[in-house]
Amino acid sequence: MITFRGLTKRYGDKTVVDGLTSVVAPGLVTGFLGPNGAGKSTTMRMTVALDHPDSGDVLIQGKPYRQLRYPLREVGALLEAKAVHPGRSAGKHLLAMARGSGIPPRRVEEVLATVGLSDVAGKRTGTFSLGMSQRLGIAGALLGDPAVLMFDEPVNGLDPDGVRWVRQLMRLLAGEGRTVLVSSHLMSEMQLTADHLVVIGKGRLLADAPMDEFIAGNSRSCVSVRVPVPAELAALTERLRALGVPVRRGEDDEVLAEGVAVDKVGDLAHELGVRLHGLGARTASLEQAYLELTASSVEYGVRA
């Protein structure tokens, strides 16, 4: 479990993390979302004492990081994949980490195998691609077999196969009862990976909710109707609008009706003798819900 209690960080006169309070629960993948500059990395850095809060605190399994006897055995973190001595081999890098933390050296081979880097264990990390560095960073996080794991943009630089592998790994780790906090800007990927979401904007908590609840609560549900004959599509649209239902164009022969039941649209089409090629509730995506919620919190956006 990770507990944020009024966590606050200022750089100069700018508050980059602003009174963040949340509990990241074990046994779930929690997605940590927010626009660029929202304060996600700063929050993660404070969790492992790489940065210090101005007020509030963050606890790992109920304790501040500094009170953990062997931190790597309690919390693993992938923060900056390239933050590794470039002249050192992957194996030596992990061995050095293990030595300082009372972790048996055989764990190095185990985690290298888990992340698929066994064959390049002897290679200098300076020669690694971004994807390989990400895998090495993940190996470092897993080294101490910790109950709490944090990954800042773990799929950055990975190919589709690697992205899927990360997703499966996150799910596996949560399935083992661990606490998994993961940040990403890839919403479609996050929708497949996370059970729960913590969303921040300009350092403030915007949402802390299960994935389904978040999507339902931050998007407008609608009904998609496909009508192949344009005149019939217009007639149905007109009838819906006359009933006060907002209707907008979808793709090709599709219209999207908001705030109305699927049955009602089907009945109206039948009444008007309109032939349908499709009728169904359109479930909103995480991306739509996220964009709705964060629209006013985007710091570096381009105004339309």
Ligand SMILES: Nc1ncnc2c1ncn2[C@@H]1O[C@H](COP(=O)(O)OP(=O)(O)OP(=O)(O)O)[C@@H](O)[C@H]1O
């Ligand atoms: N060492 C620092 N000194 C001054 N400002 C900093 C420092 N580190 C971060 N910031 C600022 O704090 C804010 C939050 O940055 P942070 O990296 O935590 O955001 P983020 O949500 O991780 O963003 P991204 O999605 O772009 O990685 C930004 O405005 C950033 O410029």
